[in-house]
Amino acid sequence: MKKLILIGSVDADFFLLLSHILEVEGYQARMARGVEEMSHLADDHQVRAVLLDCRPDPFPAVEVCARIKENHRTASVPVLAIIGAGGEGQYVDMQRAGAEECFVRPFAPIKLLEYLHKTKLSRTLPRARSGQLSYGGIEIDFEHHRVSRNGLNIHLGPLEFSVLSCLMERPTEICRRAELITAVWPGLHHVEERTLNVHIGRLRKRLNRNGQPDLIRTVRGVGYILESPSPEAPAAFGDDRNV
Numbered sequence: 001m002k003k004l005i006l007i008g009s010v011d012a013d014f015f016l017l018l019s020h021i022l023e024v025e026g027y028q029a030r031m032a033r034g035v036e037e038m039s040h041l042a043d044d045h046q047v048r049a050v051l052l053d054c055r056p057d058p059f060p061a062v063e064v065c066a067r068i069k070e071n072h073r074t075a076s077v078p079v080l081a082i083i084g085a086g087g088e089g090q091y092v093d094m095q096r097a098g099a100e101e102c103f104v105r106p107f108a109p110i111k112l113l114e115y116l117h118k119t120k121l122s123r124t125l126p127r128a129r130s131g132q133l134s135y136g137g138i139e140i141d142f143e144h145h146r147v148s149r150n151g152l153n154i155h156l157g158p159l160e161f162s163v164l165s166c167l168m169e170r171p172t173e174i175c176r177r178a179e180l181i182t183a184v185w186p187g188l189h190h191v192e193e194r195t196l197n198v199h200i201g202r203l204r205k206r207l208n209r210n211g212q213p214d215l216i217r218t219v220r221g222v223g224y225i226l227e228s229p230s231p232e233a234p235a236a237f238g239d240d241r242n243v
Contacts, residue, residue: 002028004046005116008038008064009053018051021109027116038064042074049078049116052099054090062093069098072145075158076185080115082107095198098159100191135171136215136228138207140164149207159184160203163196167216167226176223200224 005027009015012031019029032038042050050068052061061081068074081094081102091102101115133140137150145161147154156164162184166175177193184199185191200216208214217225 002026003048004028004030004044006038006041006047006050007031007053008050008059008061009033010059011053011055014053018109021113025113025116033059035060035063035067039067039071039074042068042077043071047077049080051112052079052081052094054081054083054087054094055105061090062097065094065097065099069159070157072158080112095194096202098157098195098199100185100195133165133168135168135226137212138164138168138215140168149212152210154206154209156203156206159199160206163199163203164207167224171226174219174223174225180223 003026005022007015007018007029009031010033015029015031019031022029030041032041038050041047050064052064053059054061065079065081068077068079075098078101079094079097079099081090081099083090083094083102083104085105087104091104094102103112131142133142139148140146140161142165147156147161147164163180166180166183177196181191181193181196184196200218204214204216207216215226215228217227219225
């Protein structure tokens, strides 16, 4: 069965051109024009990647990407964005929404095909687990997919939940960036570190509301560590609370 690529765009000519290129390479392509349609189609188990046309037109690319990444059934689907030249703001917005890769116009279609060929396009969901974990006032309830800090509930999307789960499983130990990427995006070989950075930033923002101290420490050049702030904590790794 051919792998299905879902294309979000309101430009029929763009879809026809891109679908022809994809079909020559053995893919199927399907077009969707809005948030609800894209969200519904992305939940199809045959979809292996979502390609969003981010030109300044009525298509809501950022909202579509965020909706896909916030749904646990579709969070593992790679989202690729095609951005217009000079669209630096779109690039940042799509990264924050969770897009795995952005291509800036004009770009050679071979670049997109190389990405698709090198990336294992699979619908692998994060491993299910049960029970609870707690550390530094943070509690995770895996069965009900709930997170709280000092008794206050915190809403996390599936990717932030997975990042926190990895850190909570090994508190006070360094989690290397490559380890986190493999755990959070199983089956995707080309997730860039900046994508992880975006989700670490979102996780920090949600955990640190109401003036809570930051428990996620960046170990420069290595990864991240979850630890309670302590005056005796060593700074040998180059402590940096920013991503």
